[in-house]
Amino acid sequence: MNDVAAAAGVALKTVSRVVNDEPGVNAATALRVKAAIDRLGYRRNDGARTLRRGRTASIGLVIEDAADVFYSSLSRAVEETALHHGCLLFTGSSQEDAARERDLVLAFCARRVDGLIIVPAGTDHTYLAPEFEAGTRAVFADRPPGAGCEADVVLSDNAGGARAGAAHLIAHGHRRIAFLGDLPRIFTAAERLRGYREALAAAGLPYDEALVAMGPADPARLRADLARLLRAADPPTALLTGNGRTTVETLRALASITGSAPGATAGAFVEGACPGLGGLALVGFDDFELADLLGVTVVAQDPARLGRTAADLLFLRLAGDDGPVTRFELPTRLIPRGSGERPPPPRRDHP
Structure with a gap:
């Protein structure tokens, strides 16, 4: 600043006032100071300035x-x-x-x-x-x-969002709803599991631990859990997935399990995932890129x-x-797009 003051022929305080946009400097003098600043390449030291303020x-x-x-x-x-x-x-x-x-x-x-x-x-x-x-x-x-x-x-509102997602599937006739969640020690995963259980209880439906799979959004883990669920004697007709990554990996796993061709829509994934039952419905917690184009119903956070x-x-x-x-x-808010509005297939009696 001393060099700027000398080049502009003004006092150091005048330069300080111009640099900090303070009043008290006439327009001509301010222009002369700014010209000196530009010519000398002066830059204010914001680090020193904030440290003086204790920040x-x-x-x-x-x-x-x-x-x-x-x-x-x-x-x-x-x-x-x-x-x-x-x-x-x-x-x-x-x-x-x-x-x-x-x-x-x-x-x-x-x-x-x-x-x-x-x-x-x-x-x-x-x-x-x-x-x-x-x-x-x-x-x-x-x-x-x-x-x-x-x-x-x-x-x-993790519990409320999951409760709304599960209730949406229940309202469309589903009674066997699987929940694919994150690691249970994570607060958000535990809260979403709680919301899922509350929706079942509100509808008078039993909680079945066999329909719950918790763990990281790992493709191999999800593929194994989905294969187990779909092979069950009384398999789910709908899925509630616990976060965006889990939803995406679930769609990929379903495509792998059913042999869907690359480029098939999410609708094709869920429709082909459970042959003989008319296809799975799916609601995902968290919106994700292209979910609107793929027709995936989600519970969206902001x-x-x-x-x-x-x-x-x-x-x-x-x-x-x-x-x-x-x-x-x-x-949170529920965004219906098609995958969560599919009715369950006619129920068959199991021996």
């Missing part, structure tokens, strides 16, 4: 997997909100590993981020206590923190709204809001 103008985001479309939408919304507040965003993927989540969070804290948004992989967040005491603020998204950690959280709400809440805390810890639960 770094950055936040950290820990998600499960940056490659997952759900989390990429959430991340984009957080980034847009951060930029609106003049902050940079650092992002890391935990890969559903509690130790990796902890390492990422503490690495961000070591770099003095102003705040954190965490999609937790673990259930023990006592490691955050020293960071909270040091003034770091955190908001949890998609899943709540572990016991003993008091922090704001923004969730989707990951962008989830990320935006979490970021807004974090910046509210960073601005000094010390109100009680809050818990937001965002609604």
